[in-house]
Amino acid sequence: MTVTIRPAEKRDVQAVAELIEEIEKFYGATEIQPMDERTPQVEEALFGSPPLASALVVEDETGDLVGMAAYSFFWPAAGSSHSLFLKELYVRDTLRGQGIGGRMMDELRTMAAARPGCSRVEWMADSDNPIARGFYRSQGFEEHQGKIFYRVAPQSV
Template sequence: MQHLVVRHAEPSDAKTVAGMIEEIERYYGATSIQPFNERLTQVEAALFGTPPLAYCVLALSGDEMLGLAAYSFLWPAAGSTHSLFIKELYVRPDGRRLGTGTRLMREIQAIAAAAPGCSRVEWMTDRDNDGARAFYQGLGFEEFEGKVNYRVGFDIPEPLG
């Protein structure tokens, strides 16, 4: 494997990120996938709009994307501080067990530590995702008990115009 580079996504990465989102959806068992052009439009708006809704760190070996970590800042966290919330950490099968996920997590921690007023990094994983849980435990992270997650979905309305 070539040298691993970890960096923030740039506008020229939007198509690759949109493609990776399909791969992530399939990994989690989705059978209905949003059309590529819709996905691309949403990636561009989310990551590169003004203001951006989210941020994305990529792990690359040469021209090949091996993984990504998508995150946003949430407020409030402890007191009036904010937290960095990792929405998605995904490493392609050919990037696993090579330190890719560890590099992404370390980069996320560095971003949070450098953000004034950021007091912590938070994320979730599925209880039945033994591989992810072992990965996080191997990095020394403890599971946090006590929160119950809720979700409500709705169809995204068509743009006005």
Template sequence: MQVSPATEADTNELSVLLAEIEQYYGGDPVPGDPDQIRRALFSPHPAATVLLARDGDEILGLASYSFLWPAAGADTSLYLKELYVRESARRGGVARALMTELLKAAADAGCSRIEWTADTDNPAALAFYEALGAEPRKGKVFYRSAL
């Protein structure tokens, strides 16, 4: 297995993965718009970076992240937006390999920390993060406002 950044050539497969992620969370599994994916990830000012875990040509999972500022003081943090492993590849070390690469990306960028959220009704994810040594943070409430 290898983990590397997604490239524009991965756009169509990312579209399929986004549909799988949407279905995993109970939504309608409609593939993402390839043009929107290209703009979001491969424009001069990308909204995020995506790491892909692969076994040969097969994509096993992804991690999507952005940098946030300020984190603590004037520090920068890496924010993990999505960690997803295809069902056929779960429990095979894919998520751990993606998290390892995220730690490297954060260190390379001079970040002081990595941050993320997890759904409280996803016990497998919560157990995975706890196994990594991460502890849930108290004192924050997650908000969302639709546009």
């Protein structure tokens, strides 16, 4: 199958919101945010002023979105440089194993290399997700130890 990887555009908001529902279900969510709430949040995140994040989307030959990579630039990284942080990499299950995820990783690395002051690409994978970890190993990426992840809801701060 032929696919195109490109930056998300405003016309993609609905399809990205649908992919986010797929991602949530993939990770086992049983309560899914209603589409009428999710869609404006996707639009604000990707196209607000300022945008909170960016995304690459994977478009198949019929024009459907079948994958995405959501990312942001974080500062500081090493010294005063910044990093491209990949938050989510997703390819629809029927298209996995066809090199699409690897192509998205290559595109992200190219984008980071082209951005002055960007010293690295970083991401996380769940320790209990052997498929993702195997994918990253197959791409030649090594796991790094030493960070512990924390999360708290804003209302509990």
